[in-house]
Amino acid sequence: MPPTRKDLENPMGGLFLMMIFTSIWTVVAEVALEFKDYGLIGGFFGLVVLYFLAHYIKFHQVEQSLPRIPGATDTPEDRRRSRQFLYIFGTEGLAILVVKNVLVNINLDYLFIPSLALIVGLHFFPLARIFKRKFDYFLAIWTTLVGLTGLALMIEKSLRPNTAIAIVAIGCALATAANGLRAVINGNRIIGRSYPE
Secondary structure (H helix, E strand, O other), X not given: OOOOHHHHXXXXXXXXXXXXXXXXXXHHHHHHHOOOOOOHHHHHHHHHHHHHHHHHXXXXXXXXXXXXXXOOOOOHHHHHHHHHHHHHHHHHHXXXXXXXXXXXXXXXXXXXXXXXXXXXHHHHHHHHHHHOOHHHHHHHHHHXXXXXXXXXXXXXXXXXXXXXXXXXXXXXXXXXXXXXXXXXXXXXXXXXXXXXX
């Protein structure tokens, strides 16, 4: 069955978010390292983001050539998932604000980045269940472990805080890059239905 514009919405939306989040975690890593890595991490993830951008543009161009389905509406299941996604996203944002305020008030603000990674990792668990995506469980486990490792390293003072923050940020950037790559693969698979070999 040929794809429609709606079919490409999910991989395009995911790819757009992963470009943003990969860029943010990369900046956090480089700032924590004070650019002493000569920009290697920024260069690597910068290329990854450019790769995602090229595919996003490609998907957008293909999307414009695909037919709209007249009268197509979301199913009740789609609407339910959208509501649950917004609820999880809102809860995640609230948790980040609360944790940030608590850490500032107890003079432990330096623990914010690994705490943020932990919250991000935990939010993938309900997303995996709602959208029935096994890959999200891997992201959840990986990012949660990255956050916990960062907290342990900083609390035990095993490494300089900036080094621990850089490790956390790189770990999270790898997760968002993997998620972006999954969106690229899914998008190309959908496009392949338009242009069978």
